[in-house]
Amino acid sequence: MKKSHLFRVIVTVGIVLSIVYSLVGSAQTPVSRVQLSTNPPIEKILPFEAEAAKPQSPVTITLQAVDASGNPLKNSLINLDILTPRSNFWLTTDFPIVEGTKLLQMSANAPDGKLEIQQILPIRGKYQLKVNVSPLVANAFTPYEQILNIDVPENSIKYKYFAVVAAILLSMGLLGGWVIGGQEELRQGEIAPQSVRLLLSALTVVAIFTLLFINISAEVAEAHSGHSSNQEAIIAPSTQQAQGLEIRLDGDKNATVGKLANFAVQVKDTQTGQPIKDVALQVQAIALEHDLTIFTYKGITNQAGQLTWQEQFFDGSLHKIEVAVNPLPGSNQQVTPLKAAQKVEVTGIAPPMYTRIISLFYFTALVGIGMAIGLFIQHRQNPKLRAN
Template identity: 55%
Template structure:
């Protein structure tokens, strides 16, 4: 009986050792992976700046699917999802509605295992890139999923401007504390000294102006985007075009909302046979109607259905123009002149939530109050020293 128990215990230890060894070996075995590169380099990427003096440029992201040996996986499909940094109510970004949302959802054919896009990154923080790679040819390789991260720091100019604003608010508070901390004489019929009343009146005026500025700015942004939505010019360029036996059609949503994805699709087909054109080159570019910067760009090929579908978010609330140029591959049997289809999308902006505006106002007020406390302490110490 004792020997059987010892044998069972030894067998259990051997089995656990075998399992542990298998886990260690499998963890050390090279696995297929995604290599991410960016232009400019990741350390130099900055978020979108609406009022920048120089036209902002999108980030060029290149995803390369590699097998266990580090070689490119050919004849692959790459599904890419870009998630924006999570919400941070205490330190909101320039576009708080965009926080914690999906920026892009794209599935494309990658004959050489490479996917390259240009994407404007709207806010600071850590982005997540969910990448799924599957074979175009059945059982060519095992599908795999990988999550990549991309950290975008805040623009240093904003930190400088914020520091200047804090110093100004501190100076106002300290000045008020020095005034209130001095000896005050109340005249007959007055409830407070004249300097105190003037200071309190000024503080009330500043608070009212701050509230009006924060709320009017939000309302102007909302009315500005509403004006764009209802007065966006109609495009004279078609969303469907036929030429030399090929039809290109750009379809999808005509209206979008900040913080939500809009659906878009391109279909290329042969007008003679009705069959999809599976080897057409698509050059996609998304730009605002009133500006020259590029929100999103991609060059790829149609899939086996002659399609390319994607979802993207329009984060700035202005109407956009989606342009798709369809052209044949050099070695394709059916050659045709490039076709260009265009679609305009009206975007509805969303004002920052009231909570974010109140938090910002609370920060400004706290800086003034802290300066006021410091000014009072300085004034009292000076009075105490001279009094003694």
């Protein structure tokens, strides 16, 4: 019995070791993958800043599909989904509606296994890039999927602004606590001491000026939005023809922040009606209010002479989608440069009520902390209060 038991133990240990060895071996076996590179480097990427003093440029995102040996996977079809960072209930971003949504979805032919886009990343946090690579030629390689991450830190200027606001609120609370803590006795007919009344009056004036500032800012933003509509005259037609070539841009003319808008480009021969494949395209999405390019893609049409994609506009203002057709470098195909465009009216959505309530809670808490400190200081300095 002892020999039999020892034999079973040896066999069991051998099976376990073989399984572990196979798992470790398979984990170390080179596999096809997607290489991610950005410009600027990932550690230097900053989120979009409204009304920035310096012109902002989109981030260049390059995805290179390679095989197990590190060689480019040519003639690939790359599907890309960009997901925005998840929402944080207690720490919202500048665009709460954008949190936890899809920023871009596109499918593009990649003759050299490379997909390159330029995209403004509107908020801080961890973006997920879901990449699916499949062969354009059947059975050329095994399709695979990979998830990549881009972690965007908050702009340091936001911390400076917060420090200034926090210092002001704490100072107001400190002053209020110090005044209230040292209040004199009430006179006949007074509801509150004179110092307290003066403090409340000052706070009322500050609140009025704050409301005026918010209203004036809203009016200025609306005026800018109305001014942007004057840009309609410079937008090219959505269909253009020249020398037997036609380019047609179709898509949503109305979009909403937080939701994807659909777009498609069709290039064909006007004489035969047949699609023209492998034509160089350059796609741009431009926010007209600030003449800000938020998305760019340079690539080629597919076998059906098309390019389709979905993108989200994070800013509620007038945008322009522009597509240019150019001859493919090194190609014998005669292509006349053409450009088509269309406007997109983007509807903004006000931040949820809970985000404003949370902000109000933080501001009130800072004032309360300052007031508590003021009361404590006054209590330590006033012997009468300590005696009571």
